[in-house]
Amino acid sequence: MQTLTRRRFFEDSLMAAAAIALPAPLFAAETGPKVAANSRLTAAIIGCGIRGKAHARELARLPDCDIAYVCDPDLDRTEELGALLLELNRPMPKKVADMRAVFEDRSVDVVFIATPNHWHALAAIWAMQSGKDAYVEKPVSHNIAEGRRIVQVARKLGRICQSGTQNRSRGGLAEAVEFMRSGKLGEVKLARSIIYSGRGSIGGPAECAIPPRCDYNLWAGPAPLAKLNRPKFHYDWHWAWDTGSGEIGNNNVHSLDICRWGLGVEGLGQSVLSYGARLGYSDVGETPNTQVAIFDFGSKTIVSETRGLKTAPFHPTIKSMWFFYGSEGIIADSHLFDPAGNLVRAFEAKSQNHFANFLNAVRSRKHVELNADILEGHQSTALCHLANISYRLGQATAPSEIKKQLSGLRVQDDVGGTFEKTREHLSGLGIDLEKTRLTLGRHLKMEAGRENFLANPDADALLSREYRGPFVVPQESQI
Numbered sequence: 001m002q003t004l005t006r007r008r009f010f011e012d013s014l015m016a017a018a019a020i021a022l023p024a025p026l027f028a029a030e031t032g033p034k035v036a037a038n039s040r041l042t043a044a045i046i047g048c049g050i051r052g053k054a055h056a057r058e059l060a061r062l063p064d065c066d067i068a069y070v071c072d073p074d075l076d077r078t079e080e081l082g083a084l085l086l087e088l089n090r091p092m093p094k095k096v097a098d099m100r101a102v103f104e105d106r107s108v109d110v111v112f113i114a115t116p117n118h119w120h121a122l123a124a125i126w127a128m129q130s131g132k133d134a135y136v137e138k139p140v141s142h143n144i145a146e147g148r149r150i151v152q153v154a155r156k157l158g159r160i161c162q163s164g165t166q167n168r169s170r171g172g173l174a175e176a177v178e179f180m181r182s183g184k185l186g187e188v189k190l191a192r193s194i195i196y197s198g199r200g201s202i203g204g205p206a207e208c209a210i211p212p213r214c215d216y217n218l219w220a221g222p223a224p225l226a227k228l229n230r231p232k233f234h235y236d237w238h239w240a241w242d243t244g245s246g247e248i249g250n251n252n253v254h255s256l257d258i259c260r261w262g263l264g265v266e267g268l269g270q271s272v273l274s275y276g277a278r279l280g281y282s283d284v285g286e287t288p289n290t291q292v293a294i295f296d297f298g299s300k301t302i303v304s305e306t307r308g309l310k311t312a313p314f315h316p317t318i319k320s321m322w323f324f325y326g327s328e329g330i331i332a333d334s335h336l337f338d339p340a341g342n343l344v345r346a347f348e349a350k351s352q353n354h355f356a357n358f359l360n361a362v363r364s365r366k367h368v369e370l371n372a373d374i375l376e377g378h379q380s381t382a383l384c385h386l387a388n389i390s391y392r393l394g395q396a397t398a399p400s401e402i403k404k405q406l407s408g409l410r411v412q413d414d415v416g417g418t419f420e421k422t423r424e425h426l427s428g429l430g431i432d433l434e435k436t437r438l439t440l441g442r443h444l445k446m447e448a449g450r451e452n453f454l455a456n457p458d459a460d461a462l463l464s465r466e467y468r469g470p471f472v473v474p475q476e477s478q479i
Contacts, residue, residue, distance in 0.1 A: 163377025
């Protein structure tokens with residue numbers, strides 16, 4: 001099929017897991033353009049943590065955008081962000097705990113969503129249904145079904161929705177991708193996503209208090225109102241399945257997105273297999289701190305490696321989160337290397353401001369002008385979810401059996417060699433996989449051209465989640 005036909009096919013594919021009857025959406029859908037070209041835009045920042053502060057700094061540099069609201073269930077955080085905007089010579093915004101107050105204000109044109117992951121999809125959908133355009137931080141969803149729903153809402157309502165995968169706006173990287181796409185790297189069959197970042201224990205279990213000015217009901221939103229058992233309320237939600245997606249969704253999503261872009265692959269591929277564990281300490285974290293995921297796209301493969309324990313660099317001299325291996329050389333970050341790893345050249349095309357790119361598309365009403373349209377963000381995020389679904393359905397397995405299962409994969413990687421390198425890394429930390437076993441995930445095959453699994457109801461059940469009313473992602477028929 002031609003690229004355009006294939007893209008439309010994926011956009012129109014329905015989610016098998018989304019057939020459950022859900023309540024009607026909170027906001028009546030509005031369609032059509034809302035702002036005039038060249039007009040100043042009024043913005044709101046939803047989520048006032050690390051990324052919310054980064055959004056404020058970026059937007060404060062743009063003279064054609066006014067920040068009218070900052071929103072967070074923890075009002076101490078809205079105070080912090082309001083103070084930061086004053087330091088950046090911007091007026092003090094309105095500070096609210098409930099994002100619905102922002103959506104009900106028709107003067108707001110655009111929202112920047114930097115909440116915890118479990119809120120990303122619903123916040124984006126509510127924003128677009130209320131007539132606003134949305135910039136959504138990565139990963140754009142908590143599960144595959146709601147990621148698809150964001151795309152469907154954006155397309156049906158004619159909204160502009162940008163993913164927070166800002167590397168897509170790097171000029172040198174776009175030049176490197178074009179270099180590969182033109183065949184100058186030769187045949188490129190393998191890309192690697194590499195995230196080696198040491199993270200320690202998050203502690204617990206313990207009886208922990210919610211921050212005093214935080215509305216926990218609003219913070220939890222679509223997720224269960226679980227009892228807090230971790231000492232650090234903010235940020236450590238990344239390592240719980242109800243609210244986060246582990247390091248693969250936190251950081252690998254950036255490099256997986258670049259791997260998809262460079263290889264030119266769309267959809268969710270043919271199959272996935274993931275293995276790993278949470279090793280080196282005991283805490284209340286649920287997600288693995290060591291994880292390898294293998295994504296099979298037929299003639300092309302993406303391998304994602306996550307290491308959260310102390311480790312040597314992936315490559316002795318090349319520093320990058322992504323590597324492309326071609327018959328004529330290697331591309332890592334925005335640099336070209338020969339097959340031996342010697343630097344050949346740097347790609348240095350001019351970059352764009354990712355936030356300005358979004359605002360320009362809001363004015364033009366052309367989602368094709370986005371550097372990181374929501375469809376791309378959804379598909380890259382979905383790979384993270386696929387890996388986690390494989391892992392969560394797995395079981396503790398002896399190293400010999402892992403090697404045996406991996407040997408049966410027909411992909412564009414020496415998967416046995418990758419496993420041995422992981423084993424050596426852990427052995428160097430005193431972790432014996434004969435005694436402390438890795439979880440070998442299920443080898444899950446995808447139904448061709450769709451976003452569900454082939455004859456695997458256990459895996460299909462993890463494509464979506466149960467929502468806590470009224471914080472419910474609507475069905476396609478309700479948008």
